[in-house]
Amino acid sequence: MFNAADELDLFLHFFEAGLWVEPDPEQVRTAFPFMPEPNSSQRRRYRSQQPVFVTSRTDALDKWIYARNRGVSTRIPPKPTMAPSPVASLIDELQSRNVASWLSIGATLLSGATSTQHQFARNGDDLLRNPSPSGSGRSLTVPVTGCVESVEGWLFVWATRPAGVDPSSEEKRLRVYLRAKKHQLGIPRGVIFLYDEPTRNLVEVYYDGHIGPPDAETTEALGYLRPASALHGRLHPNAKRPVLRTSGARRK
Numbered sequence: 557m558f559n560a561a562d563e564l565d566l567f568l569h570f571f572e573a574g575l576w577v578e579p580d581p582e583q584v585r586t587a588f589p590f591m592p593e594p595n596s597s598q599r600r601r602y603r604s605q606q607p608v609f610v611t612s613r614t615d616a617l618d619k620w621i622y623a624r625n626r627g628v629s630t631r632i633p634p635k636p637t638m639a640p641s642p643v644a645s646l647i648d649e650l651q652s653r654n655v656a657s658w659l660s661i662g663a664t665l666l667s668g669a670t671s672t673q674h675q676f677a678r679n680g681d682d683l684l685r686n687p688s689p690s691g692s693g694r695s696l697t698v699p700v701t702g703c704v705e706s707v708e709g710w711l712f713v714w715a716t717r718p719a720g721v722d723p724s725s726e727e728k729r730l731r732v733y734l735r736a737k738k739h740q741l742g743i744p745r746g747v748i749f750l751y752d753e754p755t756r757n758l759v760e761v762y763y764d765g766h767i768g769p770p771d772a773e774t775t776e777a778l779g780y781l782r783p784a785s786a787l788h789g790r791l792h793p794n795a796k797r798p799v800l801r802t803s804g805a806r807r808k
Contacts (some may be wrong), residue, residue: 568613583704590784711746
């Protein structure tokens, strides 16, 4: 879908605008059977794509390199940088903590349209601003399925931990939920971003890449999950507003 004379032009075009290619919605549903039938706008968006030839994007980079190498006293032009992302601080935090699979998590966060990235960045604050009246934590589960291979899918979960909850017990409960939900949806990888309600800080990040058969604990948890059909729409990376499901994590 994208062609260029030099891979550096592709890289700089990615910095500027991204390199998103619309997947075949029929193949997406084959990969993720819990998704609804594609609608006409999804099919039209896929069919309307046209190949793009990326012309030179290196002018700004050339000016920066030449000015720096010449050692001139005049002001050096700015070095090209990626367009600002709303999820940049979260990705930096994942990297600084050396979270398992942080690079893939970060790439997936960046793969969405800017509006979707803004939603990703707001999810934690949205949950913290609306604590559960029952005193239990809140959670929001998002399957990321903008691909035609199930092995490329991700399950993102934002969750909150109320004051007075035992951290060890909560970690165990959330990890079991994450693994069970992944198994239910047939998604191989998942991550939980856990926020502490009293401090409002991101306190833990739990990654799960288990793809084997469910153990007894996971099998039991599957009986308490909402059916996969409760997820009414996949999170399309170019969606203006993602379809999200929120509730207490115990009821999901």
